Amino acid sequence: MADPSTYRPAPGAIPISPGVYKFRDAHGRVIYVGKAKSLRPRLSSYFQDLAGLHPRTATMVTTAASVEWTVVATEVEALQLEYSWIKEFDPRFNVKYRDDKSYPELAVTLNEEYPRVQVMRGAHKKGVRYFGPYGHAWAIRETVDLLLRVFPVRTCSNGVFKRARQVGRPCLLGYIGKCAAPCVGKVTADEHRALAEDFCDFMAGRTGNYLRRLEAQMQEAAEELEYEKAARLRDDIGALKRAMEKNAIVLADATDADLLAVAEDELEAAVQIFHVRGGRVRGQRGWVTDKVEDVDTAGLVEHALQQLYGAAAADERNESVPREVLVPALPDPVGPIRDWLSELRGSQVDLRIPQRGDKKDLMATVQRNAQQALALHKTKRASDLTTRSRALQEIADALELDSVPLRIECFDISHLQGEDVVASMVVFEDGLARKSEYRRFQIKGFAGQDDVRSMHEVIGRRFRRYLQEREQTGEWAVPEADDEGEGPRTEDGRPRRFAYPPQLLVVDGGQPQVAAAKRALDELGIDDVALCGLAKRLEEVWLPGEDDPVVLPRSSEGLYLLQRVRDEAHRFAITYQRAKRSKRLTAGELDSVPGLGETRRRALLKHFGSLKKLRAATVDELCAVPGIGRRTAETVAAVLSSRTPAAPAVNTATGEIIEDGADEVVTAVPRTAPSQETP
Known part of the structure; x- marks a missing residue:
């Protein structure tokens, strides 16, 4: 690992002009290419304290051994030179497009x-x-x-x-x-x-004039009694119209535009482009990119535009660049990229974010396609046996395990401002989710935002149950599954919930959560289960007793698998927490209704599904619930209508605003089929 101070340029040596710069490693290979409207402040930002840099940027500057730059006259020239160098050198720390x-x-x-x-x-x-x-x-x-x-x-x-x-x-x-x-x-x-x-x-797209000309020729041939010629022209017109019908009309004003949308997560992004010519979708394409550099949505848009139109610079007739380019976020600054596109086209190009109307609706369609492309890419990546095997081996190598972790369990804590504290346990076997093994925990012994104490309690409860079930069977080895593959069972035929120990235990969090989990394992004498934590902000892997984290490469399949496990635990925990909160708020509303007991409260909740729908129900709709008479229905309606919904609460774990009962199922999420809601 190189020290950036060893190759930092001398003060005042970097010009303040626009330009493009290259970082090279110890072997002279270009590992990053960037551009700047002023080289001095941009390059100086790379040589600050490493603790203040983004982790991916810190990895790049410590991998590099030298930096060089080229001064250009304008920002547009910098944009063009950056694209040329990225194509030429294929730097490992730049955004990489595939397909x-x-x-x-x-x-x-x-x-x-x-x-x-x-x-x-x-x-x-x-x-x-x-x-x-x-x-x-x-x-x-x-x-x-x-x-x-x-x-x-x-x-x-x-x-x-x-x-x-x-x-x-x-x-x-x-x-x-x-x-x-x-x-x-x-x-x-x-x-x-x-x-x-x-x-x-x-x-x-210049179809209207040609069709009108053919129709005029057909009429002229018919008037001159040249019916064979007229019939041939009629068939030609029909063939052209059928060809046009293959492209759906999406914009009524014969617009020429390209619409670009981006769907992204921490590691990857999917880009989708719709090419609209003459108001019709003439083509569609998409890429998936590894986010190997610190880049936001606007930066991804800029890279995608370079990728999409960079090859047009060599064309004589640059009709590949339309009059309008619609994007979800504008690059900063937007002037150079707009000028570059206008220069390629030879006339002004309107680069903007659609705000209303048909273009905004079509942009939403492109966005959905991008999200589906990213989800499909991840599904293919997760379902590939070779990839899963490589991911498990990478985890074993990084954590120095004796064997690959075929069973991984991950725990996450979720609460809302210290209330309704819950935890989740998700299980991945051979790199795939085993949803029948998912478990949920209520934490009732104390309240508050102490995630470390909560993690200690949950890990202790899980492994105490494991020791109890193992002692009841009299077996101190991992129990074998029964003939139906359902796992070990109790004497009454019920499956044992915690009979299998994991090879790897993952907690959502950093060093404090890992230390709490390790303390719980030590208290129970569990010493044959590997433990690590995955901190979400920096994607660092923490091991117990270590002062420094293990940093897996951003393109690592092992890191991708750990992320999926962690994200699934987070989703499962927050879904359970929302269901508990909805129940609590609903029960609190109905407890004060005179003459309404527990049985009829449950009947109302089961019938309407959420407090929001219950508030909106009429007296006649309330009477339709079994056991609810008109007098009780009128009382319920009067009590609920007299109360205004509480102000939106904020989930401290995610920063999300949670609406009171909106579209939330009151009943608990089934263990075998958890909700697919994304937190």
Whole structure:
């Protein structure tokens, strides 16, 4: 680990001009590229006390061995140079996009004497017109097949084209009218290029004028009694309209725009882009990126725009940059990126956040697609056996365990300003959640915001039950599962809840929570269970008795698995805590209703589900509940309507505002099917 002070530039040596800088490691490899409107304050910020830096930034500056910079004239030039260097050096600490070359596009090779329509992937080439990208190559071929009867541009490879010229006989498409057959001289090179340009104009969204021209030609042919020509033009118009119908109309004003949305968590982010041309969605693409540098949503947007439009700098006709680019957050400062896009397009580009109307609604759709893409990526990552095995091995290596932790248990404490203190225990076996093994704890011995004391109590209770069940069976080894795989059972056939000990015990928290859990294990004589804590803010792994944490790489599958375990414990705990709070508030409201006993209170809660819905119920609706007469219903309605809902409370663990009973189920969350609510 290098000391940043050993390569810190001398005071006054860094210019105050705009520029781009590179950090290199001891082997001379570029590990980070950045830009700045003023190099001196930006680079000086990297050489402050390491304790004041973000953990990812601190890791970068301690990995680096030197820094260098290049001065440019404007911030736009800095943006362009930064993109070029990131592409050239692929620095490990910069945001890394994946799958950016996997989406096919429709390409027209206008740089050839006889332009060709084909499916292309990868970097854009000079002189080639691109449309898309599309989700699947077959979607491009379907569109092209419909348009070839109207624009019979060649689609054959150069080898097929040369052979046809040599033998003087066109291919099958030339015979059936889906190619103008320039290979055998049916049309000249200029006529074929005109067909290709009409094809490009139609794909670019300029469809109205062309359709009106064909309709006028059809009417003229019909008036001159050329019915065969009129029928052919009618069929051409129908084919064009069917091709247009494949793209849904989303904006009524024939807008050309790209909409970009981002869904992110601590380690990764998913970017989704919708390409709208002529008011229709012409293409969609997306990336998943590792957040290997300290970057917010605005920074992710800036990187995505560079990735999306950087290749357009080499194109002659930069129609890939639309008139409008809609984003969820504007880069800071926004001027250089807006000027860069306008320079690429050759005219002004409106970069903004949609505030209302159809564009805002469409942006919400793009956002949902980004969230689903991130969830799908995580699901695939979690379900892959090889990846899970690697994650478990990385955890074992990092924590110096004798074997991989096949069973991991994680504990989390949740409360609301010291009230309704609860805890959760989630279980992962072989890297997958075992929801039937989840457990919940009520902490009633004391109240307050003492998470350390709560953690000590919960760990003690869990392992005391484990020792009790093991002693009852008379076995001091791990019990085997029964024939149905349900685990060990008591004499009356009920499953033993805490019969299996984990190989790894994870607590949500840092050094204090780990010390409390270790103390609870020591008090019970448990010395064969590994223990660690995962602190959420910095994602550090704490071990008992250690002054410094274990820092796993941000791209580590082991860290990703620990995060999933911790987040699942947090979700399960806060869901239980919200249910308990809802019950308590509801019971408090109904306790003061004269003549309403426990049985009828439960009937009301079961029927309406939440206090909010119960308040909104009419007297007739209350009477529909079994056991509730009209007089009781009127009393309940009068008592509830006379009280205003309490002010929103704030969950101290998450900072969330919790509305009083809004959309919360009063009954407890089942152990075998916990709620999927995200805290």
